[in-house]
Amino acid sequence: MARKHCTYPWTCWPPASQERLFKYVLFGAAGLLFAVFVGAYLFTGTLAQRIEAGKEQYGLVVPLVRDITTLRAAQGDLVRVPPEDAVRRILDDRSLNEYVRSLRPTRVAENQDGVQVTLGGLTLIMLTDFLQDVRDRASLQAPEFILTRNPEEPRLADVHLVLAR
Template sequence: MAGKRLAYPWSSWPPTTQQRFFKLVLSGTATAFFAVFVGVYLFTGTLDQQIKAEKAQYSRVVPIVQEINMLHARQGDLAHLSVEEATRRILDDHALTEHTISFHETRISETMLGEEMTMTGLTLVMVTDFLKAIRDRASLQTPEFALTRNPDDPRLADVHLVLVR
């Protein structure tokens, strides 16, 4: 029997010691799971409180930022001009007149008039600069906007938009 090897180290222990060992392992495992569960529960509770606090702060800040943006848009140097005049000035300032293929007045609703325009062969930087200028300098908005890829040069874009105040 000297060549027979035991499968587990506790196989040679007395039965009472084995029972005590397994009860200890079971209670240790249960304690570890309980500790992990409590830790995760406390962590998610703290995280939930932090998320609620961030949401509350965000809800206080959003109206202030919107008001600042609105006041900033009203301070534009072209806000006193008509939509057509302000747009033409911005087109001239950004050298986009040669890219404009259509520019005419359109009716948005019963009481609102706007300018509908189509530009072609623009880079993305040109489009964003133009949109920023019409927002900041002329206080204009674009209720309709379509950006498509230029069929002649896929690196460029064509833009169709309606401008209103």
């Protein structure tokens, strides 16, 4: 006698076993779906709590960073030197004199002296180091800052800035 060919393994089972299998599959799928939704809900809840804790911690740190920046600027070795002299000294210390196109005193406000500086052909690292020294050592800020690409060498930058306290 020829054996009956089963398309799927459960098609040869008795009807009660097939019914039980499909009930288990249905309950298993529902349980899995429930577990995925509960896990996702718990994960997003934990993530939201972490974000809130991070925001709170950031809010506590920001005033401290501002105070540190202010204190660092007040303790620079060139704070009491006029802006033009301070910039000249920083340019000397950084060996940037060959990049200076112009450096002249200016008046930013009625009682606020400043200096206009134009530098050409700087790398980004040279520029950031110069600006960091201007901020940290001389406590100068740049109310005017224009950065352009060097026409002769596009990988370098030209900068025109006004520095004042």
